Amino acid sequence: MADEKENIGEKKYKYSIIIPTFNERLNIAIIVYLIFKHLRDVDFEIIVVDDGSPDGTQDIVKQLQQLYGEDRILLRARAKKLGLGTAYIHGLKYATGDFVVIMDADLSHHPKYLPSFIKKQLETNASIVTGTRYVKDGGVHGWNLMRKLTSRGANVLAQTLLWPGVSDLTGSFRLYKKCVLEDVISSCVSKGYVFQMEMIVRASRKGYQIEEVPITFVDRVFGTSKLGGSEIVEYLKGLVYLLLTT
């Protein structure tokens, strides 16, 4: 390993992976296992921001800490469900990496793509690498026709209005340079998936270099959460807000 470092002459970077959780007792263990499996030669830490899950998520994380080390897995919990944006901000406070990865805990984001994020960033020196589900080597599983239609319609509308420069606006599997994440997140005020859109649009407006890598997205949750009229209204309101303020 030391030989490799000298030959390549590369600086070894550290990656902080922030995972907000709520009732992800089983999934968090699997995600941690898969991250360790796919990032064998990488210096990283996992920051679990749990919002007071009643299902024992934090107990599992503590057991994982015993197994993998408290320097590799940080549990930075909060008292109750306080939202995604603030979860990232909270996790950022404890991140000691040069880069920050954000990803979901429900296994829709597979850690096997982490090496491709890292590679893309090293190749292009991008400020942000975002995963996109909507390109040829990407994809989604678990969506019915209606869901695909709303997703596609929402995307076309957002592309037409915002010219964002990325193909997947609502995706939340991203790698940021730590300083870039700190800069962008401080100017974002939206909630939910509009927050993810706001992050990438603001970053684009600020001139940060954004690259994309294809990812596959397995939605095991969709059946339980329907995409109703109120979500659509919220999305449209978010679009108008972004159109006027970015």
Added chain:
Amino acid sequence: MKHIVKILSLLAAISAFWIGLLQAAIIPRSHTWLLPIYFVVSLGCYGLLMVGVGLMQFPTCPQEAVLLQKDITEAKEFFKHKGVDVGSD
């Protein structure tokens, strides 16, 4: 420059062009008056086309669900041997 300013400038430029056409009367005025409607309708059709094409070409990955299940099983086995109680789904 804020994005909305860019869009409004673009609309202003198109409007100026349209007004110019109206005044210059290169195209008969009756046609020129309808141009904005044609423009909006074409934009709408283009949008619908993009949605339709995107829907047809929507990338899917059914094999990923299978791979994920394998990963989950592998992880559960690992944790069973290490004595970490992950419980059931």
